[in-house]
Amino acid sequence: MIRRPRLNPVVGTARNLVRAALDEAQVPPGSLILVACSGGADSLAVAATTAHLARSGQYRVGAVVVDHGLQPDSAEVAEAARGQLTELGLEPVEVRRVEVPSRGMGPEAAARTARYAALDAAVEDHAAGAVLLGHTLDDQAEQVLLGLSRGSGTRSLSGMPARRGVYLRPFLGLRRSDTEEICRFSGLAPWHDPTNADPSLTRSRVRTQVLPYLEDALGPGIVEALHRTSRILAQDAAYLDELAYAEYTRLRTTHDDGSLLLGEDALRALPPALRQRVLALAVVELGGVQPSFERLLAAENLLRRKGSAGPVQLGGKVSAHRQVRGPRVPHGDASYGSLVLRKNHPKPS
Template sequence: MIRRPRLSPVVGVARNLVRQALRDAEVAQGSLVLVACSGGPDSLALAATASHFARSGEFRVGAVVVDHGLQAGSADVADRAQQQLQALGLDPVEVRRVTVPTSGMGPEAAARTVRYEALDAAVVGHGAAAVLLGHTLDDQAEQVLLGLSRGSGTRSLAGMPARRGSYLRPFLSLQRADTDEVCRFENLQPWHDPSNADPVFARSRVRSEVLPYLEEQLGPGIARALYRTSRILGQDADYLDAVSKDEYGRIRREHDGGILLSEEALRSLPPSLRQRVLALAVVELGGVQPSYERLLAAENLLRREGSAGPVQLGGNVSAYRQVRGKPVPHGEPGYGSLVLRKNRRVPS
């Protein structure tokens, strides 16, 4: 009698996490689920875990390997990943080769942008119901530390969401040591990205230097504590965002391509809501999320001291206070409101 190897406890936990993520996202049984796989230990462990559901017939499971072409031999790495994924029984498995732009944004952001474009195209091309991403608890801890170093707010410190649209991150409560264990159990040969140890990248320095130093100085469990912080802040951010959207809808008025926000209503809001309401207006007008400093400058207009603006809020969106007796450009008087507009000069 051939004795089957005993299931590793970590593998059992990983399977439960994937099952729960698909259940929470209400992915119908029999649907196609794609795994975004780089060939590294985290995403390869996720692919091996997801393959269990293909073998059981609960879901169809495929994979997409995005080759960014940024390192010598990247095509070989992608091909080896494809072979291992096919050996796991995943189908379809495709390699998508992309070109990362060298200008306009940083290399990490540029690679991320084209990667998600490739994954979005794969979802449409294959009619997939969800994409599984292999981010772990350690990735989340690094994200929180990077947010702290930049002086970010609640939403940023909440880290990566477990779900965003069709993208799911079931492994956010697993550590890298756990994904290494899954790979060993499944006899997989993961690729280790050399850029993860390259000190030119801030995230690499956090991973190889900052977190180990904090563990040494403050004791073990720092990564898990940071992950726990992200969960708590994520709940807070979700609540504040929901309330802010309600308040924004209540006080927002449109006027000739711009947005008017009642000064009295804005003053009545606590700062955490007021700043979010202002940011919602900027984003609706096609601008970018304003920095904390820009939002404070816009709030200063509500004090009715000094200049009436304009204050530049990012993405060519400006805010100014309508002074008594002067009409909103191309419209009627709007005294008592902050006016937010894009690509229009404010008359002196």
């Protein structure tokens, strides 16, 4: 009797995580699943794991390699990744080259924006049911630490979601060393991104300096603890966001000029965690950006009815002011006693 090679336990765990992610997202069997692959260990491990589902006939599995063109050998790296993915049996496998803008945002944010635009296009072109990303538990820990360094709130500290639309992150429970083990087991040669060791990048310093220091100073398990914290905060943030949206729907009224009105008394009655979220929802609906904590506090100061009635700039050219009595707002007008938020459009020259 021929004995099959024993399955590596990490590979078995990875397969279970991918199946669970697809089941949780209710991706129908037979759908095309795309793996976003950089050629690194994390995404190659996802590809090798998901290829098993294709071989067993559960799903069709393809891959997209995004070439950002930021390094001299990026085209060669992308083609090498394409070759390994094809050998795994994935189909289709394509390289999408993008241009990363050099102005308007930081290099990491610009590359991420270009990458997701390419992946969104691939989903539409191939009618894919899901895109699998290779982020690991280590990536999540780094994300939480970056949020802490920025003084962010619960949504940021909750880290990367396991699911966002068609994008799934099945490996958030695996360590980066686990993905390297999967690659060794599968006979894959991952690419090592030199930017991961670039001290000029904040995320790289967190990866190579901060987390190892914390592990040394606080003992092993800090990465798992940060991940656990992110999961708890994700639940809290989701619940608060749900409550805030219900309150926003209840309080929100619109004006003929396109501005949004929120009753002051009703806003004051809300707990700060909900009040600030309601204000942020109004800003985003008007086309602004998520306000900083300091901007939200400035808007809340208007509710105290002391000092200036505004306007307070909240971000993305959205401002808030307190409605006051005057010739244009006679006593008893429905808008009196409201916080008014509007998008400030540039005046024609």
